[in-house]
Amino acid sequence: MIAYLDCYSGISGDMAVGAVVDAGVPLGKLEAELSKLPVGGYSLSAETVNRKGFRGVQISVTLSEDAQPRRHLSDILQIIEQSQLSKRVKDSSSAIFRHLAEAEASVHGTSVEEVHFHEVGAVDAIVDIVGFVVGLDALGVEKVYASAVPTGYGMVQSQHGQIPIPGPAVLELLAGVGAPVYPGRVEAELTTPTGAAILATLAAFEPPQMKISKVGYGFGRKDLPWPNAFRLWLGEPVLNLEGDSVSVIETNVDDMAPELLGALMDDLLAAGALDVYFTPIQMKKNRPATKVSAIAPQSLRTQLAEMILEHTSSLGVRIYETSRLKCQRWQETVETSWGPVRVKVKALGGRHSAAPEYEDCLKIAREQGMPLKDVYEAVRLALTSFSPSHKI
Numbered sequence: 001m002i003a004y005l006d007c008y009s010g011i012s013g014d015m016a017v018g019a020v021v022d023a024g025v026p027l028g029k030l031e032a033e034l035s036k037l038p039v040g041g042y043s044l045s046a047e048t049v050n051r052k053g054f055r056g057v058q059i060s061v062t063l064s065e066d067a068q069p070r071r072h073l074s075d076i077l078q079i080i081e082q083s084q085l086s087k088r089v090k091d092s093s094s095a096i097f098r099h100l101a102e103a104e105a106s107v108h109g110t111s112v113e114e115v116h117f118h119e120v121g122a123v124d125a126i127v128d129i130v131g132f133v134v135g136l137d138a139l140g141v142e143k144v145y146a147s148a149v150p151t152g153y154g155m156v157q158s159q160h161g162q163i164p165i166p167g168p169a170v171l172e173l174l175a176g177v178g179a180p181v182y183p184g185r186v187e188a189e190l191t192t193p194t195g196a197a198i199l200a201t202l203a204a205f206e207p208p209q210m211k212i213s214k215v216g217y218g219f220g221r222k223d224l225p226w227p228n229a230f231r232l233w234l235g236e237p238v239l240n241l242e243g244d245s246v247s248v249i250e251t252n253v254d255d256m257a258p259e260l261l262g263a264l265m266d267d268l269l270a271a272g273a274l275d276v277y278f279t280p281i282q283m284k285k286n287r288p289a290t291k292v293s294a295i296a297p298q299s300l301r302t303q304l305a306e307m308i309l310e311h312t313s314s315l316g317v318r319i320y321e322t323s324r325l326k327c328q329r330w331q332e333t334v335e336t337s338w339g340p341v342r343v344k345v346k347a348l349g350g351r352h353s354a355a356p357e358y359e360d361c362l363k364i365a366r367e368q369g370m371p372l373k374d375v376y377e378a379v380r381l382a383l384t385s386f387s388p389s390h391k392i
Contacts, residue, residue, distance in 0.1 A: 001139060002210055005146040005203055006231035009224065010190025013128025014059045016198060018218025019232035020135025021046050022057040033134040034127060036084040042123050044131075049219050054227035056217025059131075061124040073101040073112055076126065085130070092133045096201045100193060103172040125194050132198060139234060142351070146203035149174060150184030151191050169193040173200040180205055188222055195230075209238035239348060241325040246274060247301035248322055251314040252281060254289035261290060264311045271307060272300045331357070334382045338364045341379050345388050354383050 005011065021027055027046045034044070041064040049058045076097050080090050104115045136144070151166035151174075158167065166174075166181075167189070173196040174181050184190050191199075199205075216232040253261070265276045279291040292312065296304045298321065305317045328347040332354070333340040341364070342357035356379040365372040 001141050002143045002208055002237050003141045004208055004233035006233055007147050007149050009228050010150050011195030011230045012192040012220055013125055013194035015218040015220045015230035016132040017128055018057040018059040019216040019230050023214050023216025023232050023234055025135045025138045029138055030131050030134055038079055038082050039123055052227045056219045056229050058219040061127050063123055089133050089137055093130045096129050096197045099201050100197045103169040106172050107168040128194055144202045145208045146199050146205050148180035149191055150182055152186055152188045153183045154187035156189045165189045170196040173197055186224055210235040243325050245321055245323050247296045247298050247319055249294045249305050249317050249319050251292050251308055251317045252289050253312050253314055254283050254287045255313050268294050268304055273304055334386050336382050352388050354386055
């Protein structure tokens with residue numbers, strides 16, 4: 001399952017929680033999970049509303065008078081870590097608050113631990129952030145995408161007095177991840193620091209190819225010229241495969257020593273062939289032979305065909321054009337006890353897998369005097385906690 005955060009009217013923490021409830025997460029489920037936090041002094045309620053022809057859910061967090069002490073980042077992280085929430089929910093929630101603290105520290109010219117969160121660190125923000133992450137987890141969301149972000153314009157009252165919209169923390173958060181931002185058409189705060197931190201931490205800012213199965217609407221409290229809601233699209237990814245065209249160059253050889261063919265493979269790959277492979281075949285007069293095949297960019301087909309003719313006894317080659325569909329793939333490194341090892345990463349449908357690079361593993365095996373299979377197994381074990389740096 002993937003999610004698209006449609007911020008046509010901005011995003012705040014309570015709008016985000018309303019959207020996951022409207023998308024099918026029972027309020028009781030959220031309350032049960034939030035009760036695992038060592039935090040009290042609040043109650044959560046959900047109301048189905050209809051605004052300007054749109055139906056959705058509006059969330060309210062009601063606080064007692066003593067429910068919002070000033071907190072540092074370490075206080076909030078401790079609250080989350082001491083809970084019985086799942087590791088995934090803890091990690092994502094903590095990461096969102098870290099982003100908030102880093103943005104506030106940058107804006108105020110202080111360290112992360114010196115930041116007092118003020119309203120950002122209040123119980124309602126903890127409930128909103130953790131509640132939204134719990135909701136995504138309950139919905140089975142594996143990958144999050146987001147739209148461009150309207151901020152609104154004008155002035156808003158804060159703990160420090162009036163500040164311009166978008167607030168400095170919102171700008172810091174969205175600028176830090178290169179989010180597409182625009183002021184919007186109304187003099188109002190559309191995107192709050194909590195909403196911006198959710199986006200900056202969880203989302204890739206690109207439109208996904210998806211088959212939509214559900215849409216949830218989370219309403220804000222401002223009365224705007226349009227339905228003031230945040231929309232959560234849910235669905236399955238449509239496989240985003242890359243396509244291109246290549247040349248396949250082939251010839252049949254029945255009178256060459258195998259070691260010469262091995263050298264030919266190395267030469268063709270060094271010259272730019274995408275792949276080279278040999279197929280055992282039976283030729284006329286029952287002679288065993290080898291079919292030499294090279295997959296090449298179309299711009300190199302003549303050059304590689306000439307190499308095959310030069311380095312084999314063949315009198316001619318066959319060339320045909322074909323198309324390919326490819327997964328997104330790239331190379332990264334993982335840390336092992338022997339140092340960094342390159343891995344090949346494959347991305348498909350919002351998921352990824354990775355495989356160790358043969359040459360790196362072989363080098364380690366020879367240096368350490370170990371079986372190659374043991375090195376492979378150790379690198380695969382390191383990959384169990386691997387997370388790609390690319391957005392997929």
